Amino acid sequence: MQLERRGATFVLGGARSGKSAFAEGLIEASAMDAVYLATGRAWDNEMSARIAQHKERRGAKWTTIEEPLDLVGALQKECSDTKAVLVDCLTLWLTNLMMAERDIETETARLLAAMIEMKGAVVLVSNEVGLGIVPENRMARAFRDHAGRLHQGVAAAAATVYFVAAGLPIKMKG
């Protein structure tokens, strides 16, 4: 489970599955400069607490950037031969895009193009949300559909894909 110095790794997993910690571990085990690209906005106290907890775990050696919408722009600005960027996470980015009424297909296509052109390493983390009962809420169903399509695209564009459950990875590609 070594990170390539160039190309994208996709880490998919459930809520509290240890996927972020696993992704951080991949980057810390590399000799690259670690950049944390947070897409989450602290909408409430639950979220603020989680962000603070993640930040504390990572410690001082990480550079942290927050970008809720222009993920592609931030990736393009940050990427370099010596850096590994952790995107945490795609489902929060998708939530932000939907709230801002952005066109999801366009944004997804831009991300996939950027992944392929990246100079350094990028590890993208996302929540699998499609393995429960069909949600009664229409917005939740739309979100689930967008997330599933985004994950298929990202997995296809990534060189390596892991599924994480209970803190343990299953390698699905690469």
Added chain:
Amino acid sequence: MQLERRGATFVLGGARSGKSAFAEGLIEASAMDAVYLATGRAWDNEMSARIAQHKERRGAKWTTIEEPLDLVGALQKECSDTKAVLVDCLTLWLTNLMMAERDIETETARLLAAMIEMKGAVVLVSNEVGLGIVPENRMARAFRDHAGRLHQGVAAAAATVYFVAAGLPIKMKG
């Protein structure tokens, strides 16, 4: 990932996981005549759009049959040494059975018996729905229980089983 000319393959995955496209690919890579057995009924516009989209993706080389309830009869009628039938999907069939108040155990047993006697190839696609929080709705809980038991039976009767996430298969059996 080659399709056997005889016997059943089970493709289990989440919503928008790419499981139908993966199953289609298995059949298209074989030299067999492709039959699409749709169990879904267009209850609303969301569903109609999805059915139309799937049909367009498959193209003209597929024969399409629609059978919401008598899946076993349709399978027995279609199966032959030169055909590969894609059943898409078992959870929609289960929904139709529950709405029609059919006995689920009896129908499941009939399907498992038919799977074993099939002359040609069959690929059965279904949605895993048991990996979220326990649903508050009693009907949803019953559905989840029926689906889980159906999946265990189908996986036991199938020669090959894949779990698909983000468009990528994990081989679980075969």
Added chain:
Amino acid sequence: MQLERRGATFVLGGARSGKSAFAEGLIEASAMDAVYLATGRAWDNEMSARIAQHKERRGAKWTTIEEPLDLVGALQKECSDTKAVLVDCLTLWLTNLMMAERDIETETARLLAAMIEMKGAVVLVSNEVGLGIVPENRMARAFRDHAGRLHQGVAAAAATVYFVAAGLPIKMKG
């Protein structure tokens, strides 16, 4: 898939995934004395029916113990070089702890310590609940968070970990 005579095995899976039957099979295939440690309380008829069904499947060769809260105490009392204890399941135990307003972190830490010190074999079964849409209910979100952290801890302390879907295991560790 042989059970070691000493140490912990963790079996994680969805609702109706066949995880309990798989765990029972592991213990029955060993020559050890089988102990079933049920954490579930029959809150309603659905639950009573499920408990009765599980009990019937296991048959007479199992000793059954019920302990909704003091799982660690029961494990310490039961464990011996000749016994294999099946804990079914951790999510029900977590539900009971939350209802009794116990401190989840403390209880989790006690369990992990007990797992490492166990003399005989223990197989812990739990429900993955974090792969659906974020629940609207705050209590359900808290449950999902606790379950995810518990699963990460148990998987780290276990020698062997399986993920079960449709009755089929994927070995994740060991």
